[in-house]
Amino acid sequence: MPHAESVNVRLYYETSGPTGNSVLLLSNSIGSNLHMWDKVLRQFEGTHRVVRYDMRGHGQSSVPPGPYTMDQLGGDVLFLLDHLGIERADVCGLSVGGMIAMWLGIRVPDRIERLILANTAARIGSVELWNQRIAMARTEGMEALAQMTLGRWFTRAYIDEHPDEMETICAMIAATDAQGYEACCCALRDTDLRTAVAAIKATALVISGSDDPATPASEGRALHAALRDSRFVELEASHLSALEKPEEFAAAVLKFLNSEGSSHA
Numbered sequence: 001m002p003h004a005e006s007v008n009v010r011l012y013y014e015t016s017g018p019t020g021n022s023v024l025l026l027s028n029s030i031g032s033n034l035h036m037w038d039k040v041l042r043q044f045e046g047t048h049r050v051v052r053y054d055m056r057g058h059g060q061s062s063v064p065p066g067p068y069t070m071d072q073l074g075g076d077v078l079f080l081l082d083h084l085g086i087e088r089a090d091v092c093g094l095s096v097g098g099m100i101a102m103w104l105g106i107r108v109p110d111r112i113e114r115l116i117l118a119n120t121a122a123r124i125g126s127v128e129l130w131n132q133r134i135a136m137a138r139t140e141g142m143e144a145l146a147q148m149t150l151g152r153w154f155t156r157a158y159i160d161e162h163p164d165e166m167e168t169i170c171a172m173i174a175a176t177d178a179q180g181y182e183a184c185c186c187a188l189r190d191t192d193l194r195t196a197v198a199a200i201k202a203t204a205l206v207i208s209g210s211d212d213p214a215t216p217a218s219e220g221r222a223l224h225a226a227l228r229d230s231r232f233v234e235l236e237a238s239h240l241s242a243l244e245k246p247e248e249f250a251a252a253v254l255k256f257l258n259s260e261g262s263s264h265a
Helices: 034-045 070-083 096-107 127-139 142-153 156-161 163-174 178-189 217-226 246-258
Strands: 003-005 010-016 023-027 049-053 089-094 112-118 203-209 230-235
Touching (some): 034 049, 070 096, 112 246, 127 178, 142 178, 203 217
Parallel strands (some): 203 230
16 A cells, blocks of 8 residues: 655545646645545546545544644645655645645645645634534544534435435544544644735635534635635535535536636626
8 A cells, every 4th residue: 555654643645537637736635635526536537646545643644642633634745745756736635635725835836836725714714613622522433523523514305315425424533533533633733824825826726515513605706815826616515525526526626626717807
């Protein structure tokens, strides 16, 4: 199994698609692994070399001692790009993955082509919310968190119509290392990029879900307005729009990546 290992972390990753094509790196939400992108992978790898990875503390990556910081989560992506010999990439991140993408756009603009910022915000949640999640992971465990998370990740109708998928997603969340989850909650709790995002030069696509309670569409619009050069798309979905509306999500991303020029409309 492919891993990139440094003195600080061991990252699990997978690559697919033609090796000579532009690179699209995908960064997951907290509590998930790289399989979060399974439903859009086929569409993306038709035109791009796709790199997926498990964030530290998640999936098959290692669980270094926490708390984690956004500098560490973003630095892990840089390490992975260097490991794979990738100079520049398009980056698509969802939720905390979107914040990681913003961090990259702010800190290392020379490594970034374009950004897709999905179901995210420059500031996600509150200190109180993340401290509650940390406490819940410690006292009730990841099984309890998994059940609660489904209602924030998907609309009620989608949950009711896809019971088998919900079992799979619930198992993915429950399998997340509790200490890794807590450490990533700390990174989210302590990160506020609302002022810093104005420095992002890369053209960006902001994707929001109309029924997303975690990062509401209003926050997506605020991010869109704060960026120098961006487009905005709202999907009829909740937080994990790449799973709930994969066709629409992939179509919006590919239209953006394959288009010339940009717009702040």
